[in-house]
Amino acid sequence: MIRPRTTTEVLEAVRAAVRDGRALRIVGAARWNDAGHPVRAPETLSLAELTGVVSYRPDDLTMTVEAGTTLAELDATTRARGQWCPLLAWGDDHGTVGATLATATSGPFADALGRPRDLTLGLEAIDGTGRHIVAGGRVVKNVAGFDLTRALVGAWGTLGIITRVHLRLRPRPAVDATFAFTPRGAGLPPMPIAALAQVPLPSAVAATLGVADAAWLLRVGANASAVAAARAALDGAGRVVELDAAAWDLVRRDSAPPSPARQWRWDPLSLRLRDRFDPQRLLNPGLLGEAP
């Protein structure tokens, strides 16, 4: 297994692979191994040692991290400043930032807080021709040039290996409350503010959380008076138990939707994209079900 510690080492490994026509299986924390189809590659390139916060600018709400950095480290670093990068992906926080972006794995808060592609301001990657791409930037609005960042996020490593990313952060809400809700009658009442997430609570998860009869799990993040109003609306329509936000870890672990990698669309345009960035099919060949 190749275990580069810098972008330059990834670049060298890919250029050697290009020269020899040797395919690479790319892994972060190696937690997505069975998400797609089997990868046909003699060698594995792991980004697990390409880790660390490169720069954190709390006042700009931006952060640059190496791709192998875990979501847990990202969360711990930003929490200290009352911020977060709300990727909060399906699975758990042992996964890496690079894999979360490469697989475009969102989570229960995606509609309210953004998907990986919305939280990625720019990135560095090595494509399948050995080009070192430095795309996007550290600013929150950017239309300079063609959007390589959007092309690479969600490509499952088949166009390029993401080595470093610039992320957009958000302040954590002033009040962040998680409620288990047991409706008296018709279900969820109309809410005065939009929830960060509201999901039907599987009974097994409800039992684990000690709220066996609860049917819904909600998270509300806003200023104090808005959260109080949301709580009052729930109180008026059923029984409410406030839980620690850690309750969402169970939902993230157990409710992941099926992987889109199993039903990849290989239309002519997608094949041309692959041809331009990985003509030799060196990066994760077979993962997205394409013909050899």
Added chain:
Amino acid sequence: MTALATTLERIVGPTHVLSRPAALLAYRSDALPGHRLMPSLAVMPGTREELVAVVRALAADGTPFVARGAGTGLSGGALADGIVLLGLHRLRRILAIDPAARTATVEPGVVNATLTRAAAVHGLHYAPDPSSQTACTIGGNIAENAGGPHCLKYGVTLNHVRRATVVLPSGEVVELDRGDDGGYDLLGAFVGSEGCFGVVVDATVQLTPDPQQVITLLADFLRVRDAATATSRIIAAGIVPAALELMDQATIEAVESSVYAAGYPRDAAAVLLAEVDGPSIGLADDARAIEQLCREAGARGVRVATDAGERARLWQGRKKAFGAMGRVAPHLVVQDAVVPRTALADLLEEIQAIGAAHRLRVCNVFHAGDGNLHPNIPYDADDPDESARVHRAMGEIMARCIAAGGTITGEHGVGLDKLAYMESLFTAETLDAMCALRAVFDPERRANPGKVVPVRSCREWHATAAAR
């Protein structure tokens, strides 16, 4: 009359193909002065079938073309240099509005504000609101990934496009989406490609529910630096304003001297226009917090407007600032760059210094919450000396923004105007990768040639050119 013109006339009818120079004059420029180029002819399809047939005829002829919506762009991107101009303004049908799904499907020539007006009966609107929204088209917005004041909270065009049917320069018609069900983000790559990847035939965009309540605040400052500080503190406090706009003294003066006078204090060094919107519950708390943060940063006064009339008055100066600058000089270059928010205060001072050194007046009116600067320079484009000074000043401003960790455009695009800065912003390999991305959609480089990425940065094109 050339054979191509005859073919195109057969497709769209003779009144919709223009080839006389006098008729083509209207297409010589966009909204940015300083770039003037004449197309060889202009063709305006009126239906999607005509659009596809026109693109196929151009493909068969091997002719390059430039797609154009309303021509309100600010990068020289919609100019055709002796090639065919493809006008899309006749394709202005709203094909469907689905209030339950909160989407609209439109042709590319639908005007941004027209879509919002059509959605209003459902309590919905189209959120991206460029200053040109009463004229600019959705197709143009998609090509440029357009922004606007309210994109701070609601996101830019890309965040509001669900899918699109696109005719590639080859004439092939393809469906693009974000790949959520298992596919590459081809729509994400297409939005903002400045007409170099293909032409939108129709697009489905998201509509946003009108907010229950809106509160607008105007804070005035005696130092620009304090207004920039207030901006950073508001964002860092976790409040997400719907908009957060900064106008400096030169802009205030231009606005207040014009028919668009909004009652901004003339002696202020800067005003900050902030807006919060959403459910009324808790909204007043956010507005109070903004007021408090502005006062702590040194605001002399804060006006709070809750009724529609007073809010409209506060916004008038912002929305009409570019028009107001028309009083000052015959031409106005509206520039665009982005820096990290924390660099705003220093950058604004440097921009003033650069303006002074070149004997130019710079009026700043911009999206402070995003760090998206718009340094505008009123000048006379027919004065070669002044034009040269504007050009030099803009180059220096762009260099400063890049050095501060920023970028050369946040919402106007590269077009022709920013081509020269691309090599100082991106590495040769990255520019080559951009060329590769373009080649996926337009391998013959016939759609809007010569824009966005300097031709010499493309290895493959270079190789073909050298081989010739």
